Amino acid sequence: MADKKKRILITGAAGFIGSHICDGILKSTDWDIVVVDRLDYASNGFNRLRDSKAFDDKRVTIYTWDLCLPISENLAKEIGHIDYVLHMAASTHVDDSIANPVPFIRNNIDNTLTMLEYSRAIKPERFVLFSTDEVYSTAPDGVDYKEGDRFNPGNPYSASKAAAECICMAYANTYKVPITILNTMNVLGERQHPQKYLPKIINHILDGKMLEIHSNPEKTKAGRRYYIHARNVADAVMFILNNTTETLHPIDASKGKFNIVGEKEMDNLELARLVEKAVKKYAGDQYSLRYELVDYQSQRPGHDFRYSLSGEKLRKLGWVPPKTIEEGVDKIVGWSLNKENIRWLGRTDIKPNGK
Template identity: 25%
Template sequence: MAILLSGAAGFIGSHVARCLLARGETVIGIDNLNSYYDVSLKQARLSQLMGDEKFTFHKIDIANRQALKTLFAKTHIDRIVHLAAQAGVRYSIENPDVYVSSNLQGHANMLELARRNQIRHMVYASSSSVYGGNTKTPFSEDDLTDDPVSFYGATKKSNELLSNSYAHLYRVPLTGLRFFTVYGPWGRPDMAYWIFTEKITSGQPLRIFNKGDMGRDFTYIDDIVDGVIRALDHSPVITTDGVPHRVYNLGNDSPEELMTMVSMIEEKLGTAAVKVFEEMQKGDVKRTWADISRARKELGYDPKITLEQGLSNFIDWYVGTWEQAGRKTVSR
């Protein structure tokens, strides 16, 4: 029995892989290793996994259904953790076609393979971006999500709708996880915490959008991984009339102001940043905050890492591992 992990070279995927391997699972990782951000970072994450005999990797694009079918034909896979997707709110405005291929066609392919191969359970990545223009906080899974303000958010909302349809029609057990601003070591260079750290250490000014009046429910990677594993182990119950599809928020339930994050990074680095305040960017939202009461009750999910501790861990990694190795990324 093996777990198929899509997006294995990604930030969340590589951390989930390490956790699954640590508990003795056999993991088959797939990723297309695209160049949305520094491919050497993805390869470095993979290199940490390749030494484990229970891990195998295949360079596959989830939009390629035939490649996926060939892989399934060779291996007995009983569960799927589907984290592969084209990420990035702002990039989705510039290049929507990439999101159609990966997030729509790719997700549909994974659903169809889960159905055809009678997968016991598939956990997939959704996003807080589905809440779009909602102004009521905290965001609850029962809130309407009919107003995505980014194309990325629209594709993630579509993933949830497709999943619900598959669960209803074919009784495929599916769990969607709405991630809230995940950060930490080995993270994504397009995220604000990485960009700010990189720019401060290289003496460049910070672009602060909406003139700093923004807030996020920053969620540390270890807490997110814990939620993913708990969801994987908690398959939705299939009943005669029920639909085996459940959606959960995975956040920290402790939103922080953007400028608070900037101050924490400055303090940790011992350097004051030059700040350039700009207007809100198209597709962005002012604040996010996850209501995690459903995940607490049903999964036992209980995030523990504060933003201050999490940023300290990231900066220690960035300065001591990534930057020390002479690696630099180009921030978008």
């Protein structure tokens, strides 16, 4: 399968993870890519795609379209033949979903319906929905959710993703759309939106501002995740497309689902410390982390303390994340502090903002 030239449609690829997946596909295959994105605030236009050294306009065709609308006949004709659909377009910022749930949830359901209806018509070899660890909500200590475990969404974002998964299950059962669902842990990487945790840590360190770190109610432990680098996610997606054919099954809830998990669990303070180490390395020893532990769960309901998925299924199939989290964080910080890339942090240089 890996030898045959494919054509993949990726929705939301002007966004953070989608752009890394395009990069991975361009570097490791001869596939052609069709991108559909509505270029909302999270996209930064097509800059993420343009910034990719591997970008090749002969292999990548881009359409600007709001997927809350059905794909028109003429757009479908322009897109042409598609082997794989990778549906990543979504509203993704949890705080926005808590502040204003209705448009947020509508977008994530409507755009999924559009892509499922399109796929019912064009019958791709595989439809892949990009979902999240957050559909399972907080994982108690010692629990790593497995593929097929029960959803328990803790906020409107995770509910919208769980709803999208359920609608996919219905289309797999009713219309036999060959669907695979990927549940991915929290992703880090270059070109992340400044509202996300890692760029926020860098900006707080550069500006000498107090960073609030999400903790337990006693404020003794920081929240924990299996963070994963976006390039490792891209590698896992290629591994799944090239080495598995599993799609959703009407009875076995674990079939057709894959967890994509970083190599080790880390708390949010440990991550901030890793970022601090790299900021000192690339910008100078004068920069230090100032932080306080804040019990978000009581103050801002909807924030989960610990997310955890089991990576056992992919591990047994032979996938290992190619880069460690330490290497990844060092590279991201070094890249972000380079003067050509500093704009991705929403600033013009490393000097403290406002000074």
